Amino acid sequence: MSDIIIGNVMQSPLKSLDYFQKSYDIRVRQLKEEQAKGTKIVGTFCLFVPDEIIFAAGADRIVLCGGKTDTIARAEQSLPRNICPLIKSSFGAIVDACCNGSLSCPHVQLVDVIVAEATCDGKKKMYELLPGYLPTYVLDLPQKPGSPEAITYFLSELRKFGKYLEDLTGNTIREEELKEQISSSNETRRLLHRLFDLRRQNPPPVTGSEILRVMQKQSFLSPDQFREGIRQLCDEVEHRSPPSGSGPRIMISGCPMSAGNTKISDIVEQKGGVIVVEESCTGTRSFWELVDENKEPWTALAERYLKIPCACMTPNDLRISRVVDLAKRFHVDGVVYYTLSFCHGYNIERLLVQKALKKENVPLLAIESDYGDSDIEQIGVRIDAFLEMVS
Amino acid sequence: MSDIIIGNVMQSPLKSLDYFQKSYDIRVRQLKEEQAKGTKIVGTFCLFVPDEIIFAAGADRIVLCGGKTDTIARAEQSLPRNICPLIKSSFGAIVDACCNGSLSCPHVQLVDVIVAEATCDGKKKMYELLPGYLPTYVLDLPQKPGSPEAITYFLSELRKFGKYLEDLTGNTIREEELKEQISSSNETRRLLHRLFDLRRQNPPPVTGSEILRVMQKQSFLSPDQFREGIRQLCDEVEHRSPPSGSGPRIMISGCPMSAGNTKISDIVEQKGGVIVVEESCTGTRSFWELVDENKEPWTALAERYLKIPCACMTPNDLRISRVVDLAKRFHVDGVVYYTLSFCHGYNIERLLVQKALKKENVPLLAIESDYGDSDIEQIGVRIDAFLEMVS
Structure with a gap:
């Protein structure tokens, strides 16, 4: 190939x-x-x-x-x-x-x-x-x-x-079966941490567009199928030769990108940005927290799942600090903040995310978009300007 | 005068x-x-x-x-x-x-x-x-x-x-003080039922524009002030001479109209509609249910307040059946369904409200609007057509 x-x-x-x-x-x-x-x-x-x-x-x-x-x-x-x-x-x-x-x-x-x-x-x-x-x-x-x-x-x-x-x-x-399922899900979560950690390298050995298409299959495939794929991917990416060039390191943060929707990630990377982490339901939000295997399983599940930092929660301090932590951990140059059109939760929460990132001198570009093609050119121009600014 | x-x-x-x-x-x-x-x-x-x-x-x-x-x-x-x-x-x-x-x-x-x-x-x-x-x-x-x-x-x-x-x-x-407050709030709620019941008459002795401006003061005035005003209003309306004409009987259902916002109610009545009930936070939703005075007061409050049929609740069957009940109780010819711009909850819930009303042969006109003036003419034309249809 x-x-x-x-x-x-x-x-x-x-x-x-x-x-x-x-x-x-x-x-x-x-x-x-x-x-x-x-x-x-x-x-x-x-x-x-x-x-x-x-x-x-x-x-x-x-x-x-x-x-x-x-x-x-x-x-x-x-x-x-x-x-x-x-x-x-x-x-x-x-x-x-x-x-x-x-x-x-x-x-x-x-x-x-x-x-x-x-x-x-x-x-x-x-x-x-x-x-x-x-x-x-x-x-x-x-x-x-x-x-x-x-x-x-x-x-x-x-x-x-x-x-x-x-x-x-x-x-x-x-209860035994539930514990086994928790342990199996945690194994997948650990593998995803391993995969995402590889993206901390500069330049990262895997692109955001590649990762997004994999993550979009997480809740579609069976746990075994997905875990096996992530394991193979980790093994391969760990030995992949580093890319020959690189651009500004970008975090995508915001709404989920469901299978079929790769618009913003694709534009960012086509314009020369390098996506190093996605703070979204199709990114870190799906696997960051593990379930405590030493606790009664139902309680452990309730505790873990309520830690998902979705904008439907209030206050969503966990997300604000998570975004800042991720920006540092992945050496992010800029954040592309993605809101699905008319999603009030993520749209308004942007203000607090932006404020927290500003303190760390990480610039943010806000994009609100639907699944249509009509704004691709306009978004491209804005992303171009943003990438130039953070380069 | x-x-x-x-x-x-x-x-x-x-x-x-x-x-x-x-x-x-x-x-x-x-x-x-x-x-x-x-x-x-x-x-x-x-x-x-x-x-x-x-x-x-x-x-x-x-x-x-x-x-x-x-x-x-x-x-x-x-x-x-x-x-x-x-x-x-x-x-x-x-x-x-x-x-x-x-x-x-x-x-x-x-x-x-x-x-x-x-x-x-x-x-x-x-x-x-x-x-x-x-x-x-x-x-x-x-x-x-x-x-x-x-x-x-x-x-x-x-x-x-x-x-x-x-x-x-x-x-x-x-606890005693809480019980007294509950009893006092219930008294106000009963007076509001008395007031709204007067609107079941044909033609009703009070207009929707008058009622709305009063209801907008409910959470502004002190309980005593508001209750005294409603009492005076009930007494006066009960003896008011019936109006000399009437139009189709309209229910307004949907989002609250906060003080300053009377746009839709005013248009409906200027166009000849007679608003007989408001199913909204500035209408029935604020007083319909009483707090059970025979129960432990905190529990009684929790039970009563969770019965407020706001579109933030799911499923909101209570609202659907309430709208249908109100349509019958107030002999409504048509419902003007009011959504504040971009309010997803009330906007989507309209589908179920409309379906339930259709079974009762009560037509519905959906209006989504903000506080601006630019759509007044267009809304007027739509309301005109609707009133003609339900007359």
Whole structure:
């Protein structure tokens, strides 16, 4: 294979990325086989729904977050236009699959139930429309996550969710199985730390565009499949020859980029930026904290999952300090702050992130965008100027 | 006084509305005197913060929700433009008062602390910016309000809030005092039911524009002041001669209309509609449910306040059935569904409200608007067409 050039960075292609590319069909086949045998498949939208509980109940899970534009028009037949594209894309895919039998998102047809969570206003309200299409269960979240009472409340929600899954699958969630799932998930989290740590090098041996496409498969693949891929990727990246050039080191921080949506990361690297870390649900937010394996497993899960620094939480001090820590740890020259259009949470929270970064002399460029192409040129011009400024 | 004409309805003016008009200066003077004597004044934004607890702690409260456009430009210097005008107006007033000493909202300067609540994304995140201007306390809310665990969690939040107020005021919240406050608030709620019940008449003896301006003072005036005004208003309206004409009976349903914002109600009545009920925070949502006086008061408060059918709750079945009940109870010909621009919660929830109303053959007109004047003509044309349709 010939070298790949992204921006001004030239790299030999990673063979282990083939693994992830090929994994798609394997996974869909696997889910179909499981379903034929009676395994229940849970569709999820968010990191706050603990995988460990789903797997311990003998169910499987697949992410339903939409990153593509082709189902949005369908969603806008009922949803308002001025809400986030991820919500519209996801909803449109479900309506398409359930009403038209369309395969615009083949995931939907594999799903027995949807498990959603009370995060942002848009998602919370969109979920209320889902029971018209698929059975839907919503997990509540406290919004001030720090207190013992908040953990107690979330713990009660997790236990209710466990009971719901037991009824759905006919299985009992044994504590031993839950502990094994926690241990397995932690192993993946440790591998992701190992992978991301390699990006601290200057220049990093792997690009942001490569990493993003891998991370977008995290909640799609089976835990074993994903972990094996990350292990191969770590091994290969550790021995990859350093790239022949480099640009300013960029952190992407903000909203998730679901599969199909790589717009901003691609522009940043095509313009010569080098993405060294993503502070997002498709980045550090998904794996940074481990579950405490020495604690009672349900409590340990409640504590760990409430530490996910999503902008739906208030105050979200954990995120502010995390962004600053990551900026230092990854020797970041500038932060591209990414907000999905009309996402009030991340949009307003930018003010506090920007203030904290300013103290550390790390500049921030704010970009609010949807899944369309019409702003690519304009965003490119702004990113160009930003990269020049932080170079 | 000469008759007033709103749309095609002619009415003799209400003397008791003078009471409310004059009450403004009296109340500001009262608050200043209280503050001079050391009484703590709490600024609030939302019905979910129980007045009863504030008053039982010997503090006073005043609403800070902005309904005016003049502070929005100031807010947009930091907040995104594409969020709800209520949030921008309120934030702008606080920044103006604290940084410029501006009196665009004289309420702000009377306030010792702000007590906010985790409702919608925009408010939740705006509140995180307030500690830069005024001490701020945020009350958490569960988002799935129905379960015993949700009530337990909210109860713990209310007790923490009580403790915070005790520390702030130096007073102890005695159970007897809390019960008295509950009983006093319930009396006001019963009077408001009496007032609203008068609007079931055909034609109703009081207009929506009159009622809205009164309801906007509910969280501004002292409980005694407000209750006395409502009592006078009830007495007068009960004996008011019926209006000489009438138009289609309209329910306004959706977002709150804070003091200064009467745009949609005024247009509806100028175009000949007769507003008979407002399903909003400045309408039924503020008083419909009473607190159970036979229960332990903290629990009774937690239970009652979690029944407020705000779109931040999921699922919000209580609101859907309430809207349908109100439509029947008030013999409504059509619903004008009002969403503040970019309010995802009420905007998306419209779908379920509309579906439920359709079953009852009650048409709905959806209007999304901010505090500006530029869309008045266009909204007028749409309302005109709607009123013609439902006549």
